[in-house]
Amino acid sequence: MRRPLLLIFIVLLVLGFLITKDSGLDNINKDTEITITGVVKDKKEKDKYTQYIIDGYLVNDYKRKYELKIGKVVSVQGKQKDLEKMEFDDFNYGRYIRSCGYKGMIYSDYFKVVGQNKFYIHLGQLKMYMRDTFRYLYKDTSNFINSFLLGMKYDLTQEENEMFSRTGTSHVIAISGLHTNIICILIAYVIRGINKLYKLFILIVVMVLYSIMVGFSPSIVRAVAFVAIMYLAVFLFKKRDGITTLSLIASLLIINNPYTIYNVSFQLSFLATLSILYFNKMIKKRLKFDIVSMTVAANILTIPIVYYVFGGIPILSILGNIVIIPFIGIIMNLSIFSILFFEFSLNITKVIVYINKTLINMVYYILDKLSQIEIGYIQVENPNMTYVIIYYVLIFSYMIYRELKTMKEQENEIQGYCL
Structure with missing residues (x-):
């Protein structure tokens, strides 16, 4: 078996569905x-x-x-x-x-x-300081920054959410592997002169603290754990397999909470990462641009979920991602730098904020225009689960076929499996 952890994940996925399907929710959760x-x-x-x-x-x-x-x-x-x-x-x-x-959920007025708790006191103070400072510095664009840096999507307006949804760029306003990878690169650059093991330790500690601060949701845990394990593999073993790593993390999440399988953020996060890991290389051979190939690859396994859950298909997602992906790393880094310089130099902070707001406003303007194109978004009134099942059966059958073919080639020592 080339990737036994992937098989284990599939078994756990089925078991999780069977466990939660007919059991209902806990009977103790009455009013x-x-x-x-x-x-x-x-x-x-x-x-x-x-x-x-x-x-x-x-x-x-x-x-x-x-x-x-x-x-x-x-x-x-x-x-x-x-x-x-x-x-x-x-x-x-x-x-x-x-x-x-x-x-569960509690309604309370007492x-x-x-x-x-001093640990959460300090973490909460840092989070509120960052939120309030962004609001002070960026005013009307602060909600965008707080959403992808601090996980505060609830601050976005309905119009903003609809704009990102119609252009297929909603993943940008939710903390995901894209954001954690950008933060990890920044941290790794800042501590680049430190011994590798110490660097790995600092990186993991900072990312764990960050994930706790922004909410520790299944998609955030997956993103942070994936980056941490991949860095660990690079530092210690010089070899990595992304799909195996992803399967391990998803399996642990399901073991911890079988209901995780119903979390749409987890579904999209897992499927987007799996889709990129599996399809990006073959698509990139034909589409030479990284942004285009990764967007197409990510959509292969996520588009049915978007279709069924959100009742629509963003046709212009490739254009939307071409607009925003090249700038999201710059915007994130400039946002962090504006916080850091705010305590030391107001003049430098003003320059950083001006450049950053200009980029954000430019991205918003283009995405808004794209979202208004009628043919750019196909609205579906009554999504049909049958179509979703047929789609996934065909796609996963193809993936299984390729896996079996690769395993046969490995027996003849034709190729390896590291991604």
Whole structure:
């Protein structure tokens, strides 16, 4: 077997589906009064309420009588919602909550601070400092920066979300492998003179802290873990196989939480990475430009999910990615530099912010024009799961055929398998 971990992942995927399909959600999750005590690990300020993550629960405060900070240890009293009843139209919100790794949802208007956790206090202060500084420096473009650097997608307007969706560039506003790789390259450059093992240790520690700060969602964990393991392979073994690494991470996530398989961000993140690893090389032989070949490759396995979940197909995704991908690394680095220089030189910060805002406004302008092209987005009223199944059966049959062919070639020592 060329990639045994890929087979293990497929088995776990099937088992995860069987385990969660008929079991329903926990029967204990009824509308009942509950009291919990835990650390405020994250905070999301939404239009009508503030949402906290406490002791593995999503806690919604609609009255907003309290202003809790990340890192505070609080006692919460409220009503725990029945996740089995949280289904709206065709969207099973209760299952989505479980897919993100949460125990449940609580509506509460009573919080009592009983202590604090210094680790999360400092991490929360850093996150809020970055958010507020970006808002001060970038004003109306700060939501874009906060979304892809701090995971605050909820700050984006409906118009912005629709623009990214119609142009096939939504992956840019969600922290993914693209963003973590850019950050890793920046960190590796800054600490380039350090011994390799120390460099690896620093890189992994910084990325783990970053993933905790921005939310530790399945897609973020996959992205950070993938980069960390790939760097580890390079530093220690000089050899790596991306698909095996991806299969290992996905398997561990499913073992930890079988409901992860229903998380759309995880699905898109996993399939996009797998698609790029598998198809990019063969596409690049015909399409010489990296951005074009990677965009086409990523869409091969993700387009059915986009079609079925979001009810549309972004025809202009290649153009949209050609517009934004070359600039996203520059925008991310300039955003980080503007934070770093803000405490030391306001003049340098102003120059960085001016250049960065110009780039962001240019990208927004082009994407907005692309999103308004009628033929650029095919709206689907009633997506059909049958088409999705047929598509994946054909694609994965082809992939299995190529795997078997490669294994046969390996027996004759024709080629290897490192990607």
